[in-house]
Amino acid sequence: MRPVTEINIQLTVNGETERVAADTTQTLLHVLREDLGLTGTKDGCASGDCGACVVLLDGQAVNSCMVLAPQADGSQVTTIEGLAGNGDLHPLQRAFSETWAFQCGFCTPGMLVSCHALLESNTNPSREEILTAIAGNFCRCTGYQGVVKAVMQAAAELRAASSTPGTGHD
């Protein structure tokens, strides 16, 4: 057996500071699931193909199976468990549920995080922009139509919430 080297890393996961003694060859996905018990993030292929393990790493959507734990040292990580604030579902989460943007739900954690990253930078995405944002998220159940609908719905809700009443926004 190869020798295992552990290093101590520190991460901020969903706003909480976490210190983990991580095997240097382990992935961020492994740290989240095995060390921190955050099993919302899924392992669909362990090779960066399917997107089930997408998390936000310093605001960027990444496949956490392709990030080695030491690379994430000092980073801010947001997982599916961190999307709902104060126990209220994020509009995107509600929209996913209402539009049947998932069936089995296994791709949903990564899909939601990718869509969340999109809405952070673009609150009025086109169909094409949504499809591009989720181009790396495999879904075998839905054919992606519900996802597009959900993102559109959530985007509209977020725009409505951010516009000040009475200012005659377009």
Next chain:
Amino acid sequence: MTESNVVGRWTSAPGADEIVTGRARYCPDIYFPDMLTGKLLYSPHARARIKKLDVSRARKMSGVFAVITHADIPGENSYLYANPDQPLLAVDEVRYQGDAVAAVAAKDGSTADAALQAIEVEYEVLPGIFDPLEAMQIDAEQVLKGEDNVIMQQTYQTGDVEAALASADVIVENSYRTQWAEHAFLETESAVGRIDGDGLITVYSSCQAPHRDRMQIARALAVPESMVRVITPYIGGAFGGKDEAHVQMHAALLAHATKRPVNLIRGRKESILTHVKRHPVIVDCVTAATSDGQLLAVKARVIADAGPYTNATHEVVNKLGEFIGGPYTVQNLEVQKIAVRTNNPITGAFRGFGAPQAAFVYESQMDDLARKIGMDPLEIRLRNGVETGTRMYTGVVVREGTAMKASLEKAAEIINWKKRERCERQPDRHLRRGFGMATILKGCGLGRDLGDHASVILEMHRDGSVILRSAAADMGQGIVTVLAQLAAERLGVEMSAIRVIRADTSLSPDAGASCASRQTMVSGNAVLKAADSIRDTLLTLAAGKTKIAKERLSLVGGKLHVDGEAHGLSVRDLAERASAWGYPLHAESLSHFDYPVDVPDVTYRYSQEVFQFCTQIAQVLVDCETGQVTVERLIAVHDVGNMINPGGVYGQIEGGCAQGIGYALTEELIVKNGHTQNTSLENYVIPLALDIPEMEIEVLQIPEPFGAPLGAKGVAEAPIIPTAPAIRNAILDAIDKPLYELPMTAERILNA
């Protein structure tokens, strides 16, 4: 439906909040403090004799708790879907790349991996049999010693095919080939085994058939079924690929050997190499017609490559043959069904269960025929389509068949079929645009004489809340939602009042497998029956209390209604009364799938008798320089009977179309001499978001009058079936070249 309160309305799935917050637990998320990691050692060869298998070194390793081989299995060393010919752990020979030879449980994944490496296996590689045509020869070596390579050879015939062929004006004769297709469910096969204090073996299983799993686990461990409990947590997709068991028995065997919980999760590569695939088939088909497009006869020979073991081959190939004449009135039909063992991947259930292969053949034949006689593809289909009352070539009478032609007409209307020539056929020098259609039928239910039944248990508590116990596995298709809606509708309560206990064999009676588009109907009927019994008790109590005749009372939206108007009493009041007076609001019911009794002597074996009809039309753009096909539009018109759960229905149709696009254009397991070449999701190419057009979906709601709860039918399988032939016919329309092999890759298009 006068009282529709929840049925037919958009509603979130029970458990949706768990999914969108990441709290939903799938097998790989189940954790126990003393849990071990299980792994299997698979054969690197397609066929080899095991000369030596020595696990002693692995067993001595620190952190390794068990290493088991076939010799350590207390009970039967076999899977059992229909035929127990596939070993759980290989004995003296491996017959495909997915045969496992040993199982390990260790403290963690890397220790388990190290233990697998420490197992010494000496193989003598044997020449395998990889060509089904070769395997069929009388003198071919046996893939499974003592067993004929031909595991199925049956012919069904009706009418006088030879006479019809002799009298035909036109004959179209072609040979088709289809590929191994991979389910690519996002959650790979997984299970967690655990032994409780009293010896009960609990297995968390990512599966479609919890009670069949229980039977197989009990057989492997040589314990009574009552000592095995199978629980399905959330399941990350299945599409038929988890109908047959995978690692459930191994997880139980390792838990039994170590007396500790053991999880066993296949990696993606293992998953692709090991589980059943859609059968690749060679179909030779002759279709005969008159010069004005009347179908006279269909004659087909199907040869399916089963891989080394039987699995669901009989059932799948039987269904393929059952639908080989399509949704048409053809009366002279002969189909020869042959399935052969090889050392290629194992095969079994995959959404559509043989019907997608059949549809690729019969709908391609229809377009070739239409071209030969100069008839419009829509017209030839309308001319020959079945209707209500048609006695099909299977001997089965179509009891409700309005949707066959209605779906064709609706789809044609949406795309403006008759005026399609007005669109730009050659938008650029190298680009060609084309339109193609396919229309299909697929039955719901297992089929006649196959023990098609399901039970449920329903309880209403004193506060009006309800527990529904059903062992119908929900793999994402939404059966839990459908059953909750039916219960809520019949009991007159809100969806939120219903809590569905997901499949657990210790809590719920057998509902059979979630397969064959059957659970909405068979478990749905069981729920209605149970709910009716509770509702009757509530209404009896209400009649006693209000002194109003029971016939005038109903339950809607949590309230008692009199002549359709809300009354002061709530369902909760009535439930409290029932509890106080000692009337248990508890019902268990069993529902049998309804098959008619009067069938002719010549009837197709195990025929289905309630049909899903649908038509899809594809508009494609073919790049003649690269062979690239873009599906620009996909129209899908589906009959589902009355729609119970719109989110699920649209989701099934959209998802099925997406899988159909993959099956048509890109998905193919490349197998050379029994060795699968593409073992990742990078090179087994399923459609991604950007590959899918905006789908135009129309749901026809023609109430199914037979054996359908509130008129609803199953919808799961139909959507994948017409997509590939619709795209094939669109490519034919675009470039004037017929294709007879799936998938229709760029290379095949350029070589056509």
